[in-house]
Amino acid sequence: MKIIFNQKCIEENQLVINYTENNYFSGDFVNGFCWLFQNKLLYWEYVYFQLMASMRKMRIDIPLAFTPELFEDQIKILSEKLNTTEGRVKITIYRNIQNHPPSFIIQILPHKNFFVTTENEVDVYKEILIYPNLLSDLLIYQPLNSIAEQYAIENELQDVILLNSEKRIARSVLGNIFLIQDNMIVSPPTTEGAIQSVLKKNYILFLREKTNYIFKEAPISPFEAQSADEFFILSDENGLLPVTRLRKKVFKKDQTRLLTKKFIGYSLE
The missing domain is CATH 3.20.10.10 (D-amino Acid Aminotransferase, subunit A, domain 2)
Incomplete structure (x- = not known):
């Protein structure tokens, strides 16, 4: 499965995070989720601004490059690579080692029905x-x-x-x-x-x-x-x-x- 890592589209099994980047492994990250339906990102602006607000609360630096357009373009690239117009987009942003900007990972999780029909x-x-x-x-x-x-x-x-x-x-x-x-x-x-x-x-x-x-x-x-x-x-x-x-x-x-x-x-x- 392909993913986006810092604006590069790679295979998921090629993602290598150095063990010294303990901020990722200690859970020092924020997540955002957005539903991709009929090639449309539902409530994308809400998702983006909530993600940025979460970064501020976690005191993770927000680079000027982290614009809504940047993430939207990366999601579009990934959806085209995966040849899909539907799915659940997951964005993970984690704090990097000192003096380095945060890294981000974008995944498009498999499509599932929004209404879960199973017994719960x-x-x-x-x-x-x-x-x-x-x-x-x-x-x-x-x-x-x-x-x-x-x-x-x-x-x-x-x-x-x-x-x-x-x-x-x-x-x-x-x-x-x-x-x-x-x-x-x-x-x-x-x-x-x-x-x-x-x-x-x-x-x-x-x-x-x-x-x-x-x-x-x-x-x-x-x-x-x-x-x-x-x-x-x-x-x-x-x-x-x-x-x-x-x-x-x-x-x-x-x-x-x-x-x-x-x-x-x-x-x-």
Whole structure:
């Protein structure tokens, strides 16, 4: 699989990162994800500016050359090399050794349906809590994600709900959580431990502009999640995953499916 490394298109197995560049191996990087659909980068400006904001929070220098046009051109080059017009673009920018500009890697991950049709069972992971802070809402390396993901694998779950220091719902390993109850849709804010998400920002705009649902960001308890009509996870990397089971509660996904179809149309306008 071809990738872009610092404006060079190479085979993935040719990527060599010196072990002395321990910033990469210690997780000193930021990620950004953008969906490529029908040769169009969805919400590209949002993705770019969120990526730059994450670099500032991480105190990674931003070279003047790191313009939206630079990354957009590199993505176009890579999509042409891969002969694809659809996929999930992943941009990783990591801090280099002192006095060297940061490096970047661009990948186009295999195309997948934005709406995940498989059964998705989740549970609450309580062993480690999220303490909301300046970095907790960024798409960066989070050790908790790796540990909780392994817990999910061991328990044959597709994802797990992560709690904050107040024992309220923060997010899941994969993304942000949304609950549907009657005509109300609720999602935890970043102050509760949710992730800064381009898709979430635009999904909220879609709900408010194009639907009759009432949306609000508010704290959610694990008990409230079990009483919802429908439950889904929105992930910049993985799309929209309807949750079908949380412990003994089985959720429908009819409203979620219909909203997703409308959101895709809205995103392509």
